[in-house]
Amino acid sequence: MHVRIPAMAAALLGLASVFFSPASLPAPATAEGAKGADARIESLIARMTVEEKVGQLSLYGPANTNIPGNPQAGQRNAQQEIDDVRAGRVTGLFNNEGLERKRVLQEVAVRESRLGIPLLYGADVIHGFRTIFPMPLAEAASWEPELAERTARAAAVEASADGFRWTFAPMVDIARDxxxxxxxxxxxxDVYLANQFAAARVRGFQGADLSRGDSLLATPKHFAAYGAAEGGLDYAATDISERTLRQVYLPPFRAALDAGALSVMSAFNEISGIPSIANPALLTGVLRDEWKFKGFVVSDYTADEELIAHGYAADGREAAKQSFLAGTDVSMQSGLYMRHLPELVASGEVPMARLDDAVRRVLWVKQKLGLFDQPLRGLDAAPAQPRADNPAHIALAREDARRSIVLLKNERAVLPLPKAGRKIALIGPFASGTQDLLGAWSLFPGQAAPVGIDDGLRAALADPGALAVVRGSGIDAPLAGGIEAAVAAAREADVVVLAIGESERMSGEARSRTDIGIPQAQQDLAEAVAATGKPVVVLLSNGRAMALKGAVRNADAILVTWFLGVQTGNAIADVVFGDFNPSGRLPVSFPQASGQVPFYYGQKRTGRPLPDYDQAMAFKTRYVDTTNRALYPFGHGIGYAPVRYDGMELSQDRLPIGGTLRVRATVTNTGQREAEEVVQLYAAERAASVTRPVRELKNFRKVRIGPGASKVVEFTLRPDDLQFIGRDMKPTVEPGEFDLWVAPSAADGIKKSFALTRE
Incomplete structure (x- = not known):
């Protein structure tokens, strides 16, 4: 049954109300809703003025803060900040440093404001707080959601000790460009992998009980389809079908809500001409009516005010009205709600019931966090008390980092390197120092210093003097004499370790690139070093899939080391010297060339597919200057022990609706070391009422296999695992012929087929 969008929302949405007609899905497993809030909340709402109600919907960054290039709306000085808290015009603050100021403001809120409603402090805790873990994309390369849950838990413990109870994470956008x-x-x-990590990170941030003092309210973002922005540009328009929205971009949000998230951040982008922050079909139709979401929606930074620049609202008053009526409960930073909502309510353009409902949601979540009962919990430590690094968190960071590293190739078994008896030349702009190791969103002071790559390698060597370190080039510009010095060092060495790639400032928000290759200065360095004929191991620092060429592509070994955080050097040394067998696998496809993007494994079939046996065949879906294949496909990665897949079996060749299918395969370690393999299950329907991808990940297992040993890996497949969005925009499962692969990547594997039947 389709859920009706309220008349007011439909009027705002226009023709897009047809585009986003919500499908029938079960409600997410959330706790009791805001409608069931206790008498204390209802009593507060009954006593609040309109301005105080709007205050509970107004969120700001810290006073006296200027972020170059970011909109400066809502900026205030310290006295204005205190005055606003005392008057009840603020629901909370975000990214404000230090316990002392937080405590002062919270005391003003609970002791000096008329109603004593506590503040909620939020922060961009994206991949750690004091202990910086690998960036989320890197961590996804572990293919271990449980590991992500543990790092999110550690981040919550550290951030809550600094007074924060809310994080603007996890980001669950699918990114295919x-x-x-x-x-x-x-x-x-990939949708399946993203679902697992979205749920895990929510569980980690929030813990078993949201009211505990070390929990962080999670905020899946950006709702919705921000990752599909045209041209790979931040803040740009998105134009996708409703089917793609529901099949690809919404499921990770649903997984995060099912895991218990009680706030959602709307996106900057528009979809089909409707900016997300003012899209009632998304924020009311999908979230509220269809998914029965009981938490609150917060805007992204000044996104409501940006409706004016979008050309969707004539002025701030109209922008506030459209955002609020669409379902955005809390306005971040712009101040538009405080300036315009009281008058909009007085005029009758915004119903008081809508205002009360938004306030009820916010107060209910604050109550769930235990803020009413213990508003100063976590804020009463001694001010400016230095905190020592948590040894358990540092150890977790090292584990996380080395499990995030992906070995793409290892010709002539050049890795692992011995710790003695060989001279190593560590060359490249990332070879020494600690800059560009943490990645974007490392915001807060007092963070543990990262371990440099040179320090990590040197500490692991029997003779630290066997390591020569030369930068060779800058990140995007040559150094005078740099290549000459690098070539000289390479000639004196037995092996070259080339630390190249992207700087921190090349990945992250507002950091789109048209060329996803290695910057030319570093490519020139790689070519010169490779010309010495010495074995070359590439350490690739990156925040995205990259298009590799020349000497980088042809290196003897390539390790994707991403931005690994505080334990970068130690984790890389663990893998390079073989103390840890690399077990990471790619969560993104590496294309042959930049011109292939957007590129992803789960592409749709075409009417003229290019056969594998002839990549040059004319009048097929192909490029004239490269193959359609990935250079390194989604799911790819190898370890120091080769493995073999065989013996695939299905429990039956016909799967009835309501039944289960068991899929088994044998994975054999043919090497001399233990293997840790990510065994992946893919499926594809041969023909359906809606065209389907060539493959879809349905499950995976990470297994350890001893040298020379075999392990039978089993999956259970149910008809619901084969569900897709049908012609009527509802989830459906259709009988038909299916192919299954048990595989080490999305472009490989052993294959069997079965039929899904009605009986």
Missing amino acids: ARWGRGIEGAGE
């Missing part, structure tokens, strides 16, 4: 810099904040291109 490597030009988009914010892909670094998510889990990559």
